[in-house]
Amino acid sequence: MIIDCHGHYTTAPPALKEYRNRQVEAFLTGSTLAPDFHIGDDEIRESLESNQNRIQRERGVDLTLFSPIAGAMAHHVGNATTSRHWTEACNDLIHRAAVMFPDQIAPVCQLPQSPGVGLANCVDELTRCVEELGFVGCNVNPDPSDGYWTDPPMTQRHWYPLFERMVELDVPGMVHVSCSCNPNFHHTGAHYLNGDTTAFMQFIQADLFKDFPTLRFIIPHGGGAVPYHWGRYRGLAQQLGRPPLEELMNNVFFDTCVYHRPGVELLLEVVPPDNVLFASEIIGAVKGIDPRTGFHYDDTKRYIDQVEWLAPEHRAKVLGENALRVYPRLAQRIQARTTRNSNDLA
Amino acid sequence: MIIDCHGHYTTAPPALKEYRNRQVEAFLTGSTLAPDFHIGDDEIRESLESNQNRIQRERGVDLTLFSPIAGAMAHHVGNATTSRHWTEACNDLIHRAAVMFPDQIAPVCQLPQSPGVGLANCVDELTRCVEELGFVGCNVNPDPSDGYWTDPPMTQRHWYPLFERMVELDVPGMVHVSCSCNPNFHHTGAHYLNGDTTAFMQFIQADLFKDFPTLRFIIPHGGGAVPYHWGRYRGLAQQLGRPPLEELMNNVFFDTCVYHRPGVELLLEVVPPDNVLFASEIIGAVKGIDPRTGFHYDDTKRYIDQVEWLAPEHRAKVLGENALRVYPRLAQRIQARTTRNSNDLA
Numbered sequence: 001m002i003i004d005c006h007g008h009y010t011t012a013p014p015a016l017k018e019y020r021n022r023q024v025e026a027f028l029t030g031s032t033l034a035p036d037f038h039i040g041d042d043e044i045r046e047s048l049e050s051n052q053n054r055i056q057r058e059r060g061v062d063l064t065l066f067s068p069i070a071g072a073m074a075h076h077v078g079n080a081t082t083s084r085h086w087t088e089a090c091n092d093l094i095h096r097a098a099v100m101f102p103d104q105i106a107p108v109c110q111l112p113q114s115p116g117v118g119l120a121n122c123v124d125e126l127t128r129c130v131e132e133l134g135f136v137g138c139n140v141n142p143d144p145s146d147g148y149w150t151d152p153p154m155t156q157r158h159w160y161p162l163f164e165r166m167v168e169l170d171v172p173g174m175v176h177v178s179c180s181c182n183p184n185f186h187h188t189g190a191h192y193l194n195g196d197t198t199a200f201m202q203f204i205q206a207d208l209f210k211d212f213p214t215l216r217f218i219i220p221h222g223g224g225a226v227p228y229h230w231g232r233y234r235g236l237a238q239q240l241g242r243p244p245l246e247e248l249m250n251n252v253f254f255d256t257c258v259y260h261r262p263g264v265e266l267l268l269e270v271v272p273p274d275n276v277l278f279a280s281e282i283i284g285a286v287k288g289i290d291p292r293t294g295f296h297y298d299d300t301k302r303y304i305d306q307v308e309w310l311a312p313e314h315r316a317k318v319l320g321e322n323a324l325r326v327y328p329r330l331a332q333r334i335q336a337r338t339t340r341n342s343n344d345l346a
Numbered sequence: 347m348i349i350d351c352h353g354h355y356t357t358a359p360p361a362l363k364e365y366r367n368r369q370v371e372a373f374l375t376g377s378t379l380a381p382d383f384h385i386g387d388d389e390i391r392e393s394l395e396s397n398q399n400r401i402q403r404e405r406g407v408d409l410t411l412f413s414p415i416a417g418a419m420a421h422h423v424g425n426a427t428t429s430r431h432w433t434e435a436c437n438d439l440i441h442r443a444a445v446m447f448p449d450q451i452a453p454v455c456q457l458p459q460s461p462g463v464g465l466a467n468c469v470d471e472l473t474r475c476v477e478e479l480g481f482v483g484c485n486v487n488p489d490p491s492d493g494y495w496t497d498p499p500m501t502q503r504h505w506y507p508l509f510e511r512m513v514e515l516d517v518p519g520m521v522h523v524s525c526s527c528n529p530n531f532h533h534t535g536a537h538y539l540n541g542d543t544t545a546f547m548q549f550i551q552a553d554l555f556k557d558f559p560t561l562r563f564i565i566p567h568g569g570g571a572v573p574y575h576w577g578r579y580r581g582l583a584q585q586l587g588r589p590p591l592e593e594l595m596n597n598v599f600f601d602t603c604v605y606h607r608p609g610v611e612l613l614l615e616v617v618p619p620d621n622v623l624f625a626s627e628i629i630g631a632v633k634g635i636d637p638r639t640g641f642h643y644d645d646t647k648r649y650i651d652q653v654e655w656l657a658p659e660h661r662a663k664v665l666g667e668n669a670l671r672v673y674p675r676l677a678q679r680i681q682a683r684t685t686r687n688s689n690d691l692a
Contacts, residue, residue, distance in 0.1 A: 153529055185547075190543055193543050197543075198530055198540065222575070225570050229604060231605030232605045235636065258575060258577070258578070259580075262615050262616050263576065263612065285581075287585060288581050288585050
């Protein structure tokens with residue numbers, strides 16, 4: 001089973017964005033607008049069948065871990081209530097998509113973060129999504145200011161209430177920044193990769209995983225700069241008197257959203273095969289066709305296929321088995337589906 | 347001739363740092379302290395002979411482009427006068443080192459940047475260093491706030507006075523951030539690489555090199571995340587309607603400060619051989635010995651030597667010829683030294 005651990009609902013029906021626009025307008029005039037929009041099942045079906053699901057089929061991908069648009073989380077907008085309403089709207093739509101296509105889509109939630117605000121709202125929304133709606137993971141924004149990095153590092157106690165709940169629910173988090181309000185940082189060309197790199201170094205510096213031995217994070221976009229600089233990080237850990245990187249490998253994983261063969265090959269060469277999870281992020285940051293190959297830049301499965309030295313058992317881990325291990329609720333979900341289908345057939 | 351394009355005077359005699367401490371104390375009490383310290387020639391000689399020069403010899407490196415400690419530029423400290431005094435002190439010491447060891451060290455200057463301040467002071471100091479003291483390049487900090495990125499992107503007109511002078515003097519700049527005041531960013535483990543990544547994306551987004559066709563930047567630390575994500579950047583440029591990356595290659599270069607063989611090999615595979623400059627940044631961010639190899643992490647020449655497929659003419663470019671082309675005043679300096687030595691012998 002081939003599992004893509006990183007997809008966003010970038011083709012969500014326009015009524016969602018229209019609600020967001022109205023919500024932000026309301027906030028700017030001093031009022032509050034709870035989710036208030038209508039999207040029909042047909043619209044959801046069409047928006048996925050012609051996009052996410054079609055591309056999955058074309059590329060031989062069975063299932064995608066699917067979450068709201070990362071760039072649209074925009075946690076800096078409004079206040080904690082703004083963030084909660086918007087997050088509930090987005091997560092509810094993901095839930096409907098996952099109910100509609102249970103074999104193609106598994107739901108991952110956005111969290112109602114806000115800069116300078118504690119994590120209690122996030123704990124509540126995570127609990128709702130996982131316990132009531134069957135979500136299997138969440139996205140955690142290490143910079144809710146969206147480009148100014150004014151909140152504490154992810155290893156600080158500020159974050160602990162969320163991490164405690166993630167551990168209790170046994171769901172991992174993808175460390176994923178959102179848009180950038182800072183003109184220095186292009187969002188997908190700088191802020192995303194910087195966020196990945198920054199989080200990994202925070203994990204090296206602190207004892208977060210001593211406090212939470214089973215907490216798990218996926219660092220997307222191939223880990224930002226990290227695998228390319230694996231020697232630098234090994235050397236820095238050693239110099240700072242921190243444990244070797246191997247000790248992070250129970251808790252930290254990298255996806256394969258690296259859009260050329262040499263990058264994917266480096267990732268597979270330096271990061272242990274238990275710690276790489278297949279992902280492509282369609283339809284995402286880079287949508288075009290590479291004129292050099294005639295294939296989409298983000299068709300990352302092709303790059304993995306081209307790495308001939310990858311042992312079959314390691315390939316199987318990267319393409320699906322690791323995702324089942326890192327997201328145990330995904331494994332349970334698939335098991336439940338399989339059992340139900342068998343019963344239906346029997 | 348093997349040229350390392352990235353070294354900092356990290357072993358400068360302690361009187362420099364002691365002056366800095368007194369300068370900052372003075373600023374905090376409302377006064378100003380111009381450079382006021384004594385360092386003897388013997389101290390400079392010893393600090394280099396036993397460190398930078400020794401390691402160069404051991405690793406077969408002929409010459410290093412040598413600048414003040416990047417992390418100590420600390421442009422956020424004090425005001426524009428603080429920055430000017432500190433920069434003059436640091437640059438004057440580099441000058442003395444380069445006069446003392448003209449065949450081992452070529453001088454590169456720090457600039458007296460300050461957050462929110464125009465570039466006039468930088469123009470003056472660059473002119474002084476290049477025209478009076480024979481410096482061949484400069485370091486440009488894309489984030490003088492040191493971790494909060496509150497100044498304009500490098501492609502904005504704010505920066506143009508400096509770039510005009512760099513072009514007139516025909517000196518390139520290394521894009522190099524300084525320390526990080528932001529607890530989210532470890533300075534050498536996150537801020538440095540983020541700065542590199544950020545600058546490259548800024549160059550993709552704007553027409554800076556249409557305005558300055560001969561302006562040249564070296565992006566250090568192997569270009570941050572960039573070569574690892576070369577496909578992402580090719581795809582983003584295409585998607586944003588920007589020119590292909592090839593068009594940046596007259597102006598943007600990458601050093602080889604990547605501290606393991608797979609990273610260096612990827613860099614050499616994806617970046618054109620005219621655009622990679624050998625560098626190791628000794629004695630710098632990562633000082634230890636890799637227990638897997640028994641050699642220093644930052645002994646990057648070894649990694650380049652291990653890339654067997656690198657054509658001899660490309661290897662020669664990377665190890666020295668590119669530096670002579672990108673830093674024309676370095677080539678002139680070496681030529682002048684060679685002529686003088688020949689005359690001395692005649």
